[in-house]
Every structure is written in C-alpha cells, then in structure tokens.
Amino acid sequence: MPRETSWRRRFSAAVPWIRRAVFLLVLVGLIAATKESLLRWQNETETLRGQVDALMDQASMEPNVTRRAALVAEASRRESLIPSLGNLRWPMIACSGLFYTLGLLPPCWVLFRCLSALGVPCSLGRASAAQLLGHAGKYIPGKAMVVVLRVGAITPVIESTAGSTALIASAVFYETLLMMSVGGWVAGVLLWTSELPIWVRAMAALMAIGAIVPVCPPLMRRLIARVQKGIDHEDVLARLSWSLLVQCTIASLFSWLLIGLSFTLLIAAIPAFESIAILPSVGSLYWTATSAIALGMVLGFASLLPGGAGVRELVTLLILSPVIGATHALLAVIAARLMFILIESILAAFASLLIRRSATLSIRM
Template identity: 30%
Template structure:
C-alpha cells in the first residue's frame, strides 16, 4: 500500500521536471536571439532604423506561403483516402490550415488534435485522421531536413570553404553534386523510410490522440510517398521564395534570384529543426535564429536585412495562417452529416416530383 502513492506521484514529478526543462530551453533560445538583435542594433542601429518595408512584397510572400502548403494538403487527403475514408479536398484544407494554429500551443500534439477533430465532423475516424496527419507532418519535415542538408555546400561562403581539406574543396567546386547525392539517397532509401514513418506516426499518436474506433491501416502506399516527396521538394522551394519575397520588401531591394537556394536552405532548416525543438511553440526563437544565421552569410543580404527578414517571415506566416484558417473554416463549415441530410432531402424531393 505504501508503494501506491510513490507510483502515482512519480509521473507527475517527472512531468513537472520536463516542463521546467522545456521552459528553460525556450528561455535560453529566446535570450540568444535577443542578444543577437541587441548586438546587431549596437553595431548597425542607424541601418536598422532607416529600413523601409514595402507591404506589397509581404502580401505576395503571404500568398506564396499559403500555396506552399497545398502539396501537404493533397498528400494528407490521399493518405486519408487510402485508409478507406471519403472526404473532399475543401474540408481537408480547412482542417489542415486550422491545425497550423495549434503549433503555437506548447507541445506538438495540438496540431493533430485540431486536424483530427475537424475531419471527424466530415465522417473521418479520429484514429485515421490523427495517424495520417502525423505521417504527413513527419514526411514533409523529413524532406525539409534533407533539403537543408543538401543545400549546406551551396550557402557556404568562400572563407569557410578555404579552411576545408582539398578533397572537400573539390566537392564544393561542384555546388550541385552534394544536393544531387542527398536527393538520390533520399529516393533510394524511401522503402526503409516508409516503414520508419509508419512506426513513428503510430508512436506519435499512440498516447496523445484517443482512438476508440477500429485501427487504421498499418502502412501506406510507397508510390504515394514517392509522389509526396516530389511535391514536398516543390513545397520547400516555394517556402524559400516566400522568404525571398519578404527580403525583397526591405528597402526596395527586389528579388535576388541567385539567392533562392539560400532562402530555401534557411526556411527548410528553420522549419524542420524548429519542429524538432519540442520545447519551442511554433519553433519560436529557433526559426528566427537559424534564418538570421544562414541569411547573414550572404554579402547581398547582410546581418541587418537577415534579422529584419526573420521577423517579417514570422509575421507574414502567422498572418497567412490566421487568414487562411478563418476563410476556410467558414467556407467549408458544413459537416458530412449536413451534406448527407441535404442529399437525402434532394432525393426525397425527386421522389415526390416523380409521383
């Protein structure tokens, strides 16, 4: 009997310790970003205060950000359909973009809960919606991480490369060799990655989303995963363009197209590693720090513009998510049961007319 209180209290104590560690890590990251900003302002205060922003570029950046997530919506819907459920693209987009707002709540589970709950209104099982949402999230973030790693040689400056061994410098002389090898390795390893994604998706949802109905399928089509990866590559380049458009708004700089690989590397690193930083809601601080670090390495961008761009893309992405969630929520707010009722009413009306 004496062991019972200890057993009951230990999870609570460990949970409190882990919560404290998460808040400490978040505070350290935010302090690091704040310190970067303070040092930058001390060095280039006049430059920062003299910066002007063109809002038209930010509108284009927000639109590009919205479009960049559409491949993920398509992929998630295909996963749901392959699980035996039937749902239109609109309700899936509604659940997906509304789910974005859940990442601002500490922990990563709120995103899945929101998406699964909203799809439940359209007749999709909670277990299916949650598992497929987790699978999609892990897949798109995994591709983002590969994109970042493959673009590291492209964004390094000449001074950094000179410190490398000769054989690594020869590789750097062919800037698209490393990205090509990374992408080749990604596609060759997809069969194994497919099993891992299924395993992690189940683990990710096992204790966080209640599933009272029958379990969804254990695995998803490998062909679908290949198609998803191709679309995710397009998605990350569009996210990079969204960041480039935000940069273009600063002092009327316009688009420097040769920096597109750097934009893409910055965004993919920020989102993928920000997702892994479970202590930071929406990757707060982690994203900004990575974007600043990667963009500041370019002579065409510089530290001041990199700092402002990191803040702008956060504002732009949040505004785009809020607007998309609001419009889609009320545009596709009719549940599956309501649609069934309207279909039945129409059928009854036709029967009466035939009489």
C-alpha cells in the first residue's frame, strides 16, 4: 500500500509536466500544419504570377498589334484574379468561418449524449469543451492525441471508478467513428448522383453502405468491448442502442451539411483564375463541395496522418477540379486547411481556458 501511495504521489507531481509536454507537442503540430499550408498557398500564387509574366513576355515579342493587345488584356485579367488580400470576398469568408464553427457544435452534443448513455456524469458544457479541445490533437501523427485531450478534459470532473476512463474513451471512440461514418455515407450518396464515371459512382455507393456498417450497435458493441477491456461487455450491450445511433446520426449529418456549406462559401470567396465558360452557382456547387470535403476529411482521418495532410487535399481536388478548375480547387483546399486550423485553434484555446477556470466543477453553458 505505501508503495502504491508513493507511485501515485510521483505521478501527481509529474502531471503538470506531462500537460506541458502535451501542450508543446500540439503547438508544434499546429504550427507545422499552418506553415505547410501557407507555403503551399505562396507557391501556388507564385506559379500563377509566373503564368502572367509568361503572357507579358509573349506579348512583348508579338509583332501583330491586335494579338499583342489581346495578350496584354488577358495577362491583366489574370493578374487581377490572383488571390490577394484585396480581391478575396471577405464577407463570404466570414460566413464560411461562422458555418464551420457551427458545424463543429453538433459533435459536442453527440459526445455528451454518448457519455450519458454510458453512465458518465458529465455536463454538456464540459463535454463540449473536451470535444473542441480535441481538434488540436488532429495535427499530431496517429490521432491518439485527440483521445488523450478529450479523455483528459473529462476525467477530472467525474468520480474515479474502475473502468471510468475506459467509458470516457469509448464515448470518444463512438462519436469519432460515427462522425466519420456519416461523412463517408454523405460523400457516397452525393457522388452517386454526380456526373463522375460509373466506376467512381459505384465505389461511392459501396462506400456509403460500408461506412454505416461499423456504427451499427451489434458491431459497435463488439468493437468497444474488444478495444476497451475495462468495460463489462454486457453493460455496453445494454447502453449502445439503435435509438442512440439514430439521434447521433442526425446530429452528425447536420454537422456535415454545415461544413459543406462553409466550404462552398469559401470556394466562392476566391477569384476563379482559370477561364471556365460557366462557373457553377453557390447553390449548384454546394452538393459537389460537400461531397468533396466530406470524402477528403474521412479518408484523411483514415490515413492517420497529422490532419490528414496531403490525403484530404488530393481527394478533394479529384472531385472539385472537373467542376471549378484545378487552380481554383487547389487554392480552395489550401484556404480551407488554413481556415480550419485557425478556427479549431481558437476554439481549442477557448475550451482549454474554460476547463482550467472550471477546475473540478462542470461548465454550465
């Protein structure tokens, strides 16, 4: 017993240092992701400027006056469309940021609902803070930091009992897997109705079916019972019901629709550099943008890379490029990465502040 007490004291003394290490690790991940996105944006705009310079050089060597004037006019037009602080549609960007923020809120309720179903006494405010804080962990390899941050935010406010940490981790696991499954289903359904090749649409249909299978209660119960050894199997079987699945699926679906709207507005806020005969309206672009960002985020998550780096952008580009052009699509996915990091960082910082202020008391919002 004295040995156990001594171990606990040492662990308690190490907790502040562990928290500092986690904070630094998350901060480094966020900075690295932001730096990479900014560099990609800079490289792409420099490439566009190079195209403008090439047109001007071509115009200077063109002997035909009419042709030269046309080249100069085209170069001037393209130069005016290179994204800059002056020609971005900031009201649309502000609305995009607002809708993305709103899109992050339904999963907070899903986590709260899952915790309640598993018998974890946690307030909606504390669950929301934990959920938002966890987004900062996405930029660390392996995604494990997401679980660490969320479980660590909830554990201090509940009575520590055997299996309590496993119950919290199970709720986090359920919410995350459900969000990704609904995203895969949304992308699969929307891509099936698109004009993409039949083999792509067939794969989308299979993905839509396959995405929802893992969250069905019978399979989900087995998954959690296998992963979380600290939970009584029969207890989990009784708590993860079809009713819970329906409620949480509706909330997650609402979240994806808001994220899709956010991405659509962000695309519309960036000038279209390429000459496309007819650019789709915001309304018609919405479903393509939603399927693109949903599939990109789901496959990016499955890759286990920090923030789905590279995978999310590649998948989103494959769907968007035929509709709005490769350049516009690339700028849009880079802008989305930057905006998502900014909003998630602000919300995570706010959540961390609330958690610290609340100490051992539940947050009431």
